[in-house]
Amino acid sequence: MAVVFKKTEALTDTVMHYCPGCGHGIVHRLVAEVIEEMGLQEKTVGVAPVGCAVFAYRYFNVDIQEAAHGRAPAVATGAKRVLGPDSLVFTYQGDGDLASIGTAEIVQAAHRGEKISVIFINNAIYGMTGGQMAPTTLLGQKTTTSPYGRDKELCGSPIRMSELLATIEGSAYIERTAVNSTANIIKTKKAIQKAFGAQVNRKGFSLVEVLSTCPTNWGKSPVESMDWLEEAMLPYYPLGVYKEV
Amino acid sequence: MAKNLMKGCEAIAEAAIQAGCRYFFGYPITPQNDIPEYMSARMPKIGGCFLQAESEVAAINMVYGAAGAGARVMTSSSSPGISLKMEGISYIAGAELPCVIVNMMRGGPGLGSIQASQGDYFQTTKGGGHGDYHMIAYAPASVQEAIDLMQTAFDVADKYRTPVMVLADGIIGQMMEPVEIKENTGNAPKKDWATTGWKKGERARAVVNSLYIEVEDLEEMTERLQARYRQIEKDETLVECYNTDGAEFILCAYGTVARICKTAIAQLQKQGVKAGLVRPITVWPFPAKAVHDAMCAPGVKMALCVEISAGQMIEDVRLAVNGEREIAFLGHAGSRVPTAEEIAEKVLAMRGA
Numbered sequence: 001m002a003v004v005f006k007k008t009e010a011l012t013d014t015v016m017h018y019c020p021g022c023g024h025g026i027v028h029r030l031v032a033e034v035i036e037e038m039g040l041q042e043k044t045v046g047v048a049p050v051g052c053a054v055f056a057y058r059y060f061n062v063d064i065q066e067a068a069h070g071r072a073p074a075v076a077t078g079a080k081r082v083l084g085p086d087s088l089v090f091t092y093q094g095d096g097d098l099a100s101i102g103t104a105e106i107v108q109a110a111h112r113g114e115k116i117s118v119i120f121i122n123n124a125i126y127g128m129t130g131g132q133m134a135p136t137t138l139l140g141q142k143t144t145t146s147p148y149g150r151d152k153e154l155c156g157s158p159i160r161m162s163e164l165l166a167t168i169e170g171s172a173y174i175e176r177t178a179v180n181s182t183a184n185i186i187k188t189k190k191a192i193q194k195a196f197g198a199q200v201n202r203k204g205f206s207l208v209e210v211l212s213t214c215p216t217n218w219g220k221s222p223v224e225s226m227d228w229l230e231e232a233m234l235p236y237y238p239l240g241v242y243k244e245v
Numbered sequence: 246m247a248k249n250l251m252k253g254c255e256a257i258a259e260a261a262i263q264a265g266c267r268y269f270f271g272y273p274i275t276p277q278n279d280i281p282e283y284m285s286a287r288m289p290k291i292g293g294c295f296l297q298a299e300s301e302v303a304a305i306n307m308v309y310g311a312a313g314a315g316a317r318v319m320t321s322s323s324s325p326g327i328s329l330k331m332e333g334i335s336y337i338a339g340a341e342l343p344c345v346i347v348n349m350m351r352g353g354p355g356l357g358s359i360q361a362s363q364g365d366y367f368q369t370t371k372g373g374g375h376g377d378y379h380m381i382a383y384a385p386a387s388v389q390e391a392i393d394l395m396q397t398a399f400d401v402a403d404k405y406r407t408p409v410m411v412l413a414d415g416i417i418g419q420m421m422e423p424v425e426i427k428e429n430t431g432n433a434p435k436k437d438w439a440t441t442g443w444k445k446g447e448r449a450r451a452v453v454n455s456l457y458i459e460v461e462d463l464e465e466m467t468e469r470l471q472a473r474y475r476q477i478e479k480d481e482t483l484v485e486c487y488n489t490d491g492a493e494f495i496l497c498a499y500g501t502v503a504r505i506c507k508t509a510i511a512q513l514q515k516q517g518v519k520a521g522l523v524r525p526i527t528v529w530p531f532p533a534k535a536v537h538d539a540m541c542a543p544g545v546k547m548a549l550c551v552e553i554s555a556g557q558m559i560e561d562v563r564l565a566v567n568g569e570r571e572i573a574f575l576g577h578a579g580s581r582v583p584t585a586e587e588i589a590e591k592v593l594a595m596r597g598a
Contacts, residue, residue, distance in 0.1 A: 045314065045440045057452050063440035065313045066454040068336050071306040074298070078310025078318070079440065081294045082268060087442060105306070108299035 021222025023212030051094035052127040070102025073109035113170030113204040123214040131217030166242035172204030174243040178211035248423040254279030260395040265431020267293035268318040270307035276415040277349035301326040305333030312342040313453035315439030321347035335374025339455025343402035349418040352580035360580030361415035366557035370529040388422040484532035492521030498551040509588035533565040552576040
């Protein structure tokens, strides 16, 4: 019988630790499929973050480095400079990692036009540490460190990283996507292809921001979480291509 | 080979290049800017990479990434910048990556001064970063020794897969001396653990990582590190004993201060006082046995530790002699360098007391 579908070679067989309804599993597979389809598995070095994706090094079936919290773009810079333009170096970072503790590293990697690709998961909360407020947490959103809802007077409004990074000259491809529907999942995969393509074609820094879900820390079911992403996150974080060189 | 007159920082940078270092990531801070400046001029001409990072934090993490990809790589900084690198150094130790870090110590705490100091001894030898790790630390007392130790540092880092620090003071970095730099000393071993892109069947998939979430796994890793540290203590400890045979007074000092002590010893000699010096060249591993044996020899009457600090290495000296001898201290916190006359006077005063 003909095989019509099989799991990508660029993922290991390790059972993932992610919660039911979490978007990480979807994005991991999309990234891995793109690596395999572009024939880049043997040239890829990944950089895993601190956060829920801290164990990404167990799942991506490529050489990989685990970075300190927020430092993945700096680690990726060091690796890319050694491995050269024929390699594919990507980081996989959450919103606490990238938009809070690692803002210097992400902004400066883009500023240098560092030829790396960044997969940025925005689920508006700290997952691994148990649901604290992130810079991307929406106004009024309740978390364990914003128990009365995020207050603009106290901690400002959520940060839009794609818009910010698109203003930087060194950015070659910046797109925001989501994983709340089949159509958006397919668009996310295409965005990852374009981001990796920008790197392979030596155009500069590339990033795909993926709006994703965290049912466990949002206190919602997986289905409710998809609805909340659509109703609450999409209006504040518009999808689309923010930079394409 | 003829000797060249070179500034310490530039000589150290060239020594690193001759040791096979082709990647440098750094951030400006006085008094070590001549190292990144030299690297920025040299690296593009030899197919290497100099990159000015956005911070010391980023620089040390670039070192992590480059070391993880198998390169001979270094960074340099001075005290406040080294504090920022400490997070990364802990991760590098945990991920078992080789690299070389130069610290041209300046006065502290805080912004302190830009003059020479030895105030980072605790930070260097007692951790600095978090967790159960050590870092080999070489403390050169001349520009020539700094050059030779730089070249040793890369080999030792690769041999043990560990971060290595060259712990100099601002004087070593800024002083000019006639020196000879050996060429092409670099001989990096094959690194089949490095993340270079994985072809199935050639080797295991490379994972550079310091996370061991299971207690048993972390214990296995730390026991591996500790076994390595015991081996380093046995094989890599370096010390100089100067004029110690038959000495009545034993001085203990490292770096530039040790050199000043030698001048003091010559001055004392003229006055009929026989003094000697035990000089740790590695401050970790600390040459405890040599220090003990020099200070506790039968003819020794008194011992003195001299530092440009409020007294940091003296704690290791006291541990080494373990109460067998009282250790006096001469030093200045901040950046004031003890003079040879001051040291000689202190010895004479102790003798008269």
